[in-house]
Amino acid sequence: MKLARPFFEQKTLTVARELLGCFLIRRLGRGMMRAQIIETEAYGGLKDKASHAHRGRTKRNEVMFGSAGRAYVYLIYGKYYCFNVVTEKKSSPAAVLVRGVKIDGQKIIGPGRVCRALSINAGLNNLDLLNHHELWLERGALVRPKIKKMPRVGIDYAEEYKNKLWRFLLAD
DNA sequence: TATTTGATTCTT
DNA sequence: AGAATCAAATAT
Numbered sequence: 725m726k727l728a729r730p731f732f733e734q735k736t737l738t739v740a741r742e743l744l745g746c747f748l749i750r751r752l753g754r755g756m757m758r759a760q761i762i763e764t765e766a767y768g769g770l771k772d773k774a775s776h777a778h779r780g781r782t783k784r785n786e787v788m789f790g791s792a793g794r795a796y797v798y799l800i801y802g803k804y805y806c807f808n809v810v811t812e813k814k815s816s817p818a819a820v821l822v823r824g825v826k827i828d829g830q831k832i833i834g835p836g837r838v839c840r841a842l843s844i845n846a847g848l849n850n851l852d853l854l855n856h857h858e859l860w861l862e863r864g865a866l867v868r869p870k871i872k873k874m875p876r877v878g879i880d881y882a883e884e885y886k887n888k889l890w891r892f893l894l895a896d
Numbered sequence: 897t898a899t900t901t902g903a904t905t906c907t908t
Numbered sequence: 909a910g911a912a913t914c915a916a917a918t919a920t
Contacts, residue, residue, distance in 0.1 A: 765903070774903070784916060801904050802913030808903085821903055836904050846915095878903055 727861045729854060732792035736811040736818040737890065740766035741871055743809070743820060744894050745864030750842045751857060757842055760864065762831065763824030765876045766890040767808070769816055774882035777817035787850045788817035795859065797839070797849040804836030807844045809853065809861070823877070824893070870895035 727746065732739060743761050750757040767775040767788075776785040776798075787796040788810055796808035796819045808819035824833045825841070832841045839845070844859070853860050873889035880886055 767903070776903075779917085782917070798903090799913095799915060801902060802915070803906095804904050806903060819903095823903085834904070876903070881902090 725863045726854070727793075727863055729791075729793055732809060732811050732853075733813060734811070736766045736768040736820060739809070739811045740764040740820045740890065740892050743822070743861075744871060744892055745869045747862040747864060748822065748825060748842065749860050749862055750844070751859070752843055757827060759825035759827045759832075759838070759842060761822055761824070762826050762894045763822075763833065764892050765821040765823055766811075766818070766892075767821060768818045768890075769812075771885075772882070772888075773885045774876060774879035775818070781817070785817065788819050790814060790850070791852075793852060793854045795844075795848050795851045795853055797844060797846055799846060800836070805839035805845055806835040807839050807842075807848075823891070 743764050746761050748759045777788045781789055784798055791814055792811050794810045796810050797805055800806050808821045810819050812818045821835055822838055823835050825838050832838055872893045872895045874891040875887050876891045
């Protein structure tokens, strides 16, 4: 079942937790890929010094200021793409980064690797995941999975926000 | 206009 | 431990 708007409008930490076990579906021509989300990170609001939205609206991050349920895709280090899902109401810029998935039983760890595996690039930035036939999200199992919390990766500059346990993983 | 940077990954 | 690589953010 496709995830709907109210799901994405929840608090970012809630969405980050509840996306674990859900499926990211990618359709490419005749082919279809089904990726189970196994690792996420929350990037919340204007205060979070690790968030792209921390210093206000820019060309890159403007999607985070839009409606929940859209894709925020950006290029990092000139080489890799990162895929995020926008959360919360329009006035509250926030997103959840998908850091790891499982496709056909194979773990793909790292946001750049996830995008490479699913052919996600900047052309998909700002697409509405609720109303799209090439990329969308579906609910996982109804039972609550066991979840691990950890500090986020690659944000040493984020001062008092760098040790927040806003990284979530499915416990194996 | 010029310089720096980065929610990473791969090679040495 | 260091390099790759570039669009966008920040500094000038």
